[in-house]
Amino acid sequence: MAEKVAVVAFKLACAPDLHTTRERLVFNLTRGLFDELGIDRHAIDSFVMNSNDFLDGRTISTVFLDAPSGAYLKDETKVEMDGVHAVMYGWMRIMSGQYETALVVSLALTGSQVSPYVYTQYSLSPAYERQVGLLNELSGAALQAKAYLSRRGYSEELLDLVAAKDLELAAKNPRQIRRLENAGVERVRSSGPTYEPLRELHCYPPTDAGCVVLLASEKKAAELTDKPVWIKGFGSSIDTYFFGERDLTRSPSAADAAKRAFSMAGLTDPAREIDFAEISALYAHEEPLLAESMGLLPEGEAEKAYRAGDTRPGGSLPINPSGGSLGAHAPCVGGLMRLCEAVLQLRGEAGDLQLDGARTALVHGQDGICAQQNGVVILGV
Amino acid sequence: MEETRIVHGYWELSTFNFNIEARGINLMLEGFKEKKLKGIKCHQCGMVYLPGPFYCRKCHVNIDEPVEISDHGTVRTYTVQYADIRGEPMPEPRVSAMVQFDGCDSWVMGVVQCDPKDIHVGMRVKIKWKEQTVGNMQDMEAFVPE
Ligand SMILES: [Zn+2]
Numbered sequence: 001m002a003e004k005v006a007v008v009a010f011k012l013a014c015a016p017d018l019h020t021t022r023e024r025l026v027f028n029l030t031r032g033l034f035d036e037l038g039i040d041r042h043a044i045d046s047f048v049m050n051s052n053d054f055l056d057g058r059t060i061s062t063v064f065l066d067a068p069s070g071a072y073l074k075d076e077t078k079v080e081m082d083g084v085h086a087v088m089y090g091w092m093r094i095m096s097g098q099y100e101t102a103l104v105v106s107l108a109l110t111g112s113q114v115s116p117y118v119y120t121q122y123s124l125s126p127a128y129e130r131q132v133g134l135l136n137e138l139s140g141a142a143l144q145a146k147a148y149l150s151r152r153g154y155s156e157e158l159l160d161l162v163a164a165k166d167l168e169l170a171a172k173n174p175r176q177i178r179r180l181e182n183a184g185v186e187r188v189r190s191s192g193p194t195y196e197p198l199r200e201l202h203c204y205p206p207t208d209a210g211c212v213v214l215l216a217s218e219k220k221a222a223e224l225t226d227k228p229v230w231i232k233g234f235g236s237s238i239d240t241y242f243f244g245e246r247d248l249t250r251s252p253s254a255a256d257a258a259k260r261a262f263s264m265a266g267l268t269d270p271a272r273e274i275d276f277a278e279i280s281a282l283y284a285h286e287e288p289l290l291a292e293s294m295g296l297l298p299e300g301e302a303e304k305a306y307r308a309g310d311t312r313p314g315g316s317l318p319i320n321p322s323g324g325s326l327g328a329h330a331p332c333v334g335g336l337m338r339l340c341e342a343v344l345q346l347r348g349e350a351g352d353l354q355l356d357g358a359r360t361a362l363v364h365g366q367d368g369i370c371a372q373q374n375g376v377v378i379l380g381v
Numbered sequence: 382m383e384e385t386r387i388v389h390g391y392w393e394l395s396t397f398n399f400n401i402e403a404r405g406i407n408l409m410l411e412g413f414k415e416k417k418l419k420g421i422k423c424h425q426c427g428m429v430y431l432p433g434p435f436y437c438r439k440c441h442v443n444i445d446e447p448v449e450i451s452d453h454g455t456v457r458t459y460t461v462q463y464a465d466i467r468g469e470p471m472p473e474p475r476v477s478a479m480v481q482f483d484g485c486d487s488w489v490m491g492v493v494q495c496d497p498k499d500i501h502v503g504m505r506v507k508i509k510w511k512e513q514t515v516g517n518m519q520d521m522e523a524f525v526p527e
Contacts, residue, residue, distance in 0.1 A: 118467060134492070139462060142460035143458045146459060146502065147458035194464070197460075245488075248458060248479075
């Protein structure tokens with residue numbers, strides 16, 4: 001059995017419209033990664049495909065994505081949830097001792113190929129929620145934002161503070177697609193309303209994205225990189241499906257996922273031991289909500305922390321120093337975008353966004369309306 | 382950049398058949414005929430669901446105890462919608478809210494007939510029933526301030 005598993009390399013592409021085909025996207029990403037590393041597809045022992053049939057427009061959509069990914073006559077499997085779950089699966093395959101390497105291949109062309117936000121409706125109950133006809137991804141997010149702010153006694157200005165913090169950072173990040181000039185509180189507040197209390201700049205921008213992440217055993221990692229980033233722990237948890245049965249003011253499943261990840265990584269005081277967090281917060285309120293639920297901010301003190309700059313680079317716990325999901329996000333790929341940003345930070349390759357002395361990171365991914373399912377990965381160097 | 386062309390495709394979603402265990406929904410719709418809310422309670426943990434499922438999410442046991450729920454409740458959260466769920470702009474903003482009816486744990490979503498300026502978390506509302514209720518979702522016309 002392997003001792004530990006590293007993230008050794010990745011390749012990421014995103015844009016509002018990538019102007020490409022799904023096959024070409026995964027081909028360019030995998031071929032590009034192999035060329036950079038000086039390997040070919042035969043160096044990959046296990047392919048973990050990560051996309052969504054509905055969004056790919058074909059059932060069991062890996063049937064057409066395997067070969068352009070390099071998986072012709074190879075060991076292949078698939079994860080439809082967020083990419084952090086595909087990384088957990090790849091970790092397990094390597095730890096089994098059967099494989100030395102696993103390649104996660106993730107994509108979703110949700111910027112250009114489907115109606116943004118609307119497709120989430122097809123995840124709802126056909127017998128009840130679809131019949132009521134009031135719930136979609138955006139109205140769900142708005143309901144959660146209002147419930148959360150009200151429960152905690154936070155002002156709606158917190159949404160602007162979170163979004164402004166993220167968008168100011170996203171503006172400096174060449175990997176983000178929403179890079180605004182003067183992305184401050186005023187700009188956020190003057191963006192158009194979607195569903196109150198949410199405004200356009202509180203919501204992630206519809207994004208075409210693809211990402212490949214190569215995982216390797218300790219032995220193999222040494223051959224492929226001199227900057228391995230280790231997977232120290234992970235956890236996953238899922239809340240109830242029916243929206244009306246959820247406690248929208250917090251995320252018990254994010255709390256549970258984080259607890260499992262901390263325990264596996266041996267973290268006993270995570271808020272101090274973690275140097276920064278990359279959280280898939282698709283809507284501004286989700287960032288403080290998830291951070292509180294995961295124990296990174298004390299419950300009830302998020303507004304104070306954001307006003308004091310605690311979550312900015314240089315603060316006590318920087319959250320989304322990359323600019324986070326308000327800069328770019330797509331299903332499946334979303335958690336991997338956060339993971340890639342964390343990897344760059346831990347390697348000291350984050351450029352203008354580099355934090356000092358970052359050694360341990362929390363990476364979070366989510367699925368389902370209002371983050372029904374949550375996955376947490378702890379990375380370290 | 383390589384040359385791409387767009388080919389349109391669609392899934393015939395209307396061909397899906399969903400088998401559902403309708404006891405909880407039927408109980409609710411039967412209740413609507415008498416202008417009453419009827420849910421199902423878990424005998425083990427006491428959770429009251431509306432509409433009622435056949436099992437408790439938490440206890441993972443069969444549940445089958447009908448309970449009557451008040452048609453008065455409290456707004457737990459709301460949103461003012463400027464577009465419908467397909468993203469089409471609406472002529473007038475619409476207030477939709479999730480209401481916890483007295484004696485129920487689930488929150489129920491519906492439209493509130495009130496000025497968007499008046500809606501707030503904690504507001505007391507009741508169901509405005511259709512004059513003639515027939516046992517379908519439209520019987521519950523809206524939520525109105527108490
Ligand atoms: Zn129960």
